[in-house]
Amino acid sequence: MDQKRKLYIETYGCQMNFSDTQIVGSIMTDHDFETTGNIAEADLIFVNTCSIRDNAEKRVRARLQEFKRYKKQKPGLIIGVLGCMAERLKEQLISEEKMVDVIVGPDAYRDLPRLLNIAEGGQKAINVILSADETYADINPVRPDSNGVSAFISIMRGCENFCSYCVVPYTRGRERSRDPQTIVKEAEDLFSQGYREVTLLGQNVNSYKWDDGTGFAKLLERVALVNPLLRVRFATSHPKDLTDELLHTMAAHPNICRSIHLPVQSGSDRILKLMNRKYDSSWYRQRIEAIRRILPGCAISTDIITGFCSETEQDHQETLEMMKWAAYDYAFMFKYSERPDTLAHKKYKDDVPEAVKGTRLQEIIDLQQELSFRSNHADIGRTFEVLAESLSRKSGKELSGRNSQNKVVVFPRENYKPGDYVRVRVTACTPATLKGEAVAE
Incomplete structure (x- = not known):
């Protein structure tokens, strides 16, 4: 051959x-x-x-x-x-x-x-022709670099939110959702192959909708019902579309992970309007409050952009205040980077000096380090069910996995292996990692 x-x-x-x-x-x-x-x-x-x-x-x-x-x-x-x-x-x-x-x-x-x-x-x-219907639903992905424990499932493609800073709607085209039957089948196949966690992916999963009326909450439930030993995550949610129905669905199924990524981008209403985010800080806070009420103990992460066009020191301080109020467990933080052909590029001047962007970004990072450490420190003494994923980067004698809140947990390997669910009591932490020891059932 x-x-x-x-x-x-x-x-x-x-x-x-x-x-x-x-x-x-x-x-x-x-x-x-x-x-x-x-x-x-x-x-x-x-x-x-x-x-x-x-x-x-x-x-x-x-x-x-x-x-x-x-x-x-x-x-x-x-x-x-x-x-x-x-x-x-x-x-x-x-x-x-x-x-x-x-x-x-x-x-x-x-x-x-x-x-x-x-x-x-x-x-x-x-x-480079963009499609109005391509979802690759019939293609079984090859996962050569997978850990064999967790996998991604794309449930939709494209985006129609047109945030003023973002190039994605122009590079990935219109939103279109994938047939829920093919999504559930892919989850079933992954579970039968030994995978124990799937993450449903979309530029805005809340916008998922199939022809029979299936929305994202119903799809999430169908995937969760594949097997109670299959953990289900999703990314990313847009605050304007995060419904109580979705939160109640999560609360009804323990294998839907208690972790929501809810990008805020800015704490300033003026900047949010310029960004065309379609919500204000009050709406965003209401969504955080709903998560805390319906899903106690749910981790919340976010995205933050600093230095957007015309951002003032007051706008920046409002972002810091939002971070303190929300007490994010972790965050992805960036300086604004102007992208050609976006609405912001056409309408607004990228007028915040790079040095100022850098200073503000560092302040945001420093604050989030404090918030992340505070969140992790509060977990010391608690016991979590951890899905072991791989050997720890630092030691072959330790395993690394994540709890339902998407926090990385490192613990002694003993006789456990990737794919096992392990009850781990947290004994120490860093801002990024929980450390613990396995405990008896």
């Missing part, structure tokens, strides 16, 4: 990108490729890209320059750029990155085999 050609994929950006990489792996496996973790032996290199921030694009461009040496060593090597950056910068990539042979947007992965044939014939191959 002919030896299969080797595909190497690097992935940047959000969880949706990592999920897409698994779809690409499946498509290419069906066309006589096998994935490899060794770039030097690759016949085909794909970079699955992110455009959410300028730094992400700069990293990809730098990486493409590094690929030149592999092209020199193997003249037949094909290099492809996939995903959001391919969609956004197709013309520049063709004219500026001479080593790139294939450019494919997020909705065109089925076309990869045809495009590869074109590239192997010596021509540039491009498909």
Whole structure:
């Protein structure tokens, strides 16, 4: 038999990108490729890209320059750029990155085999057409880098929120949901393969809706009913769409994890309006209060952007106040990065100096460190059910896993293995990690 050609994929950006990489792996496996973790032996290199921030694009461009040496060593090597950056910068990539042979947007992965044939014939191959219905629902993702315990399931694609700073609606197209039957089937298959946790992914999962009227709360319940030993998570929720129905569904099923990621972006009503977030700080606080009321003990995480157009010191202080009030368990924090062709780029001036952005970001990070440590310290002495995922990075004698609140817990390995549920009593913590010991049932 002919030896299969080797595909190497690097992935940047959000969880949706990592999920897409698994779809690409499946498509290419069906066309006589096998994935490899060794770039030097690759016949085909794909970079699955992110455009959410300028730094992400700069990293990809730098990486493409590094690929030149592999092209020199193997003249037949094909290099492809996939995903959001391919969609956004197709013309520049063709004219500026001479080593790139294939450019494919997020909705065109089925076309990869045809495009590869074109590239192997010596021509540039491009498909960045956005789709109104593509969900890849019939493709069984290949998960070569999975820990075998937790997996992502994409339930929808695209976004129609049009936050003024965000490029996603322009790179991933309109919202469209996937048939719930295929989602439940994928969850069932993953459980039968030994997976014990799935995360349902969408740019805004709350917007999920199928033709039969199934909304996200009902879908979440159907996945939770696959098996009580299957943990279910989801990301990401938009505050304007987070309903009490969803919270009550979570409360009714213990295997739906007690963790909600609810991006606030800013604590200032003026900035939220400029961002086109479609809620104000009062609405956001009401949603936090609903979570605390209906799901006591639920962890809440967030996203924060500092230095958005015209942000004043008062706006910044309102963000810090929101953080203190919400007492987030953890957060993803960024400086504003202007993205071409967004509403903010067209209407507003990126006028907050970089030094000020940096100072404000550091203040936000420092505060969140305090909040995270306070949250973790409060867990000392408590016992949690932890799903063991892998060996600890620091020691082969310890396992690392997460509790329902999505907090990382490290504990002695003993006779446990990844995939086991272990009751762990917390004995110490850092701002990022809980440490503990297994206790008897």
